[in-house]
Amino acid sequence: MRLVAVDACGREAGLRMDQTLSDARALFPDLDVFDHDPAADAVLLSAIAAWCDRYTPLVALDRSCQSDGSAAAVHCAGLLLDITGCSHLFGGEEAMLLDVVGRLRAAGLMASAAIADTPGAAWAFARYSDRQIITSGDHQRQLLDLPLISLRLDLPMLDMLKKLGLRTIGCIADLPRAPLAARFGNGLLQRLDQALGRQEEAISPRLPVPELSSERVFAEPIILQDDIERTVGQLAGHLRQRFDERQLGARALELKLFRVDGHVACVRVRAASPVYSIDRIVMLFRERIAGFHDDLEAGFGFDLVRLNVLESEARQSEQGEMTGGSMRGEGFSNLVDKLGARLGTDRVQRFVAAGTHIPERSFGLLPEASCGQKDAGAQAVLWRQDNHGHEGDGPAVLTRPVILFERPEQVEAIAEVPDGPPVRFRWRRTLYRIERSEGPERIACEWWRDGRGGYSRDYFRVEDDQGYRFWMFRLGLFERETGNPKWFMHGIFA
Amino acid sequence: MQGNNAHRQMEALQEAVAKVDGRHASFARRARSRGHNDGSIVDFDIAAIDGVFKGGFPAFALHEVRCSLTRDIGAATGFLAGLLAGCMQQRQGRIVWICDPACRLDGGQLFPAGLAMFGLDPARLVVVQPVDLKAALWASDEAAKCQELAGVIFQVKGNPRNFDMTATRRLMLKAQQNGQFIAILRQGGEEEANAAATRWHVRAQPSMVDPDIQRGIGLLQLNLVLERNRHGQTGHWTIAWNQKTHGFEHAPTHYVDRPALSSDRSDGAPQMGQVMAFERAS
Structure with a gap:
């Protein structure tokens, strides 16, 4: 057993990563050891990522390292935030960085952060440097002093470079590129270029960026459902202007409630037709939250509430208002929204x-x-x-049942061979005697879906001596497709 | 006087046109033209059944269709589909079909092609499948509030306790206010007191003998018991669905058990050979 992560006190005591547990215990007998749980780490990291949504919509989990559970992978765990155009909302880059780190430290997470021009440079400074904010354009010079490990390279390549005496980025930054590529492959040059900003590197945000978004920060956290609803109303009011400018309405909305302790609750609603009026948006969320049966844990309250528009659509023309009455169809789509919000849209x-x-x-x-x-x-x-x-000239009888079983139910049937109707069958432990029957109506298999060997079905409409009418089929043609065809119950006629 | 004559002439002409187009003359297709033309009163066009409704069958009210056994659900659904299609002839708008989760366990699901055969356009239906009965009750209440809906069907299994007199009375009031056809489709339940205007008990019955096809299935027949009627008497009939004319028609049975008790009354239904008494007149 080896150590995969060591906290600050452990490091002071002389422990290091990749040390065997027995060595570590020999150094420090009272060591507290916890099992490494990569799944729990991933859950925690994505929870922190959700919390980071409060700073910017572009939050990416750092995937530059393989998550194979090795010591290196644990060390690599991190988040990349694209804060372009966001920092002024928090009083500048420095204040924003202090806010992020301060809040994470307050939550008991030993976080370190850095702001730089490229994702690669920020990654390097956050881990291997004390400098936290690198002024724009300065990162190329500052990077030169950092060790090569800060370029996100894999261990064999690092070993190889170390043997050659190349220890810092400055050692390789000015070397001729062709021999480097020939010796170490393109991976090294790519990482170098990404860190220095010679090559574009895109981060992949965990969530799509909402089309429109409106948020409100509270100095005093809100707890009551009425307050949440009122806030939704205010946020919808902000969005209303944007909607009107673009003649849009929202089809899918998302309410994000950032709890003081870092938990983020997310409530999503869908609308049947584009919504833009404040009342309807508030109504949708009220029904959705009511449908939760008090699952929305307020805890110590929410200090940031954000309303995102995930999907929008052009409004239909509002001709109905010309006649003075309410718009036609509005009542119905209101009902669909209300039912969908409370019960879930897939149940309507x-x-x-x-x-x-x-x-x-x-x-x-x-x-x-x-x-x-x-x-x-x-x-x-x-x-x-x-x-x-x-x-028209179709049959004078009903050929399709009103009730259909999603999955045909197999019955024990006695029927004439090769293609006669059933005479008796047992379905759901009841015996039915067939008095009359009509058929067969053959429905062949869809070979492009079921495969070429699929059996065809011969449907019979049968009536028993009590007058119950059923729709049954025999799966497979006798002797041509199968020696022992099975019978199925598929529907009930009126 | 003149207006009255013109009116009668108009009616006669409409009748003639309706006869040409057989479909319109059949069950529940013709809204009564006197006074209301909004489809709130419909005729069955079966003399025996129309006879028991004083002032016509009120379409915009709460009705109940029930069956005793689970396997009767086909018969009950078919009757309700025909009834609904008839009542929806005059009314535009969607129909909400709310399904109590207990019904879905063994009852199968609605088959749109089968409903279309009863003249009910499946595209008008909105199927709501709540997770529990409480949500289903809430959904039915919300649907009844919506004035643009033409109908609400609430399918329940058995006799749930919280679907009581108060809940049904609320539905009845909304139906009358908003002009909706609201029906309870009760599968495998007992009869119970509620605010519904009518309660029908439906049971499958052997189909009519088709002389052309030996052992073939003829017109489907349903055994219909009107157990409760707030607007007149109750009754017991056998009706058949005629796919050619697209309507229900009276299917006289060849047996008469006893003379109907109710038909002796002066204001009762017109005497019909096939009307028979039954024990459970409510």
């Missing part, structure tokens, strides 16, 4: 037709909130055509 659904004959796949249920108004018209035509087909 509509039927959509799919292009297949297999009954259980011939339709789908899609969230009503994600379907636009335009889709509704197209769908309606599709169903009605289907309907007309049966009204």
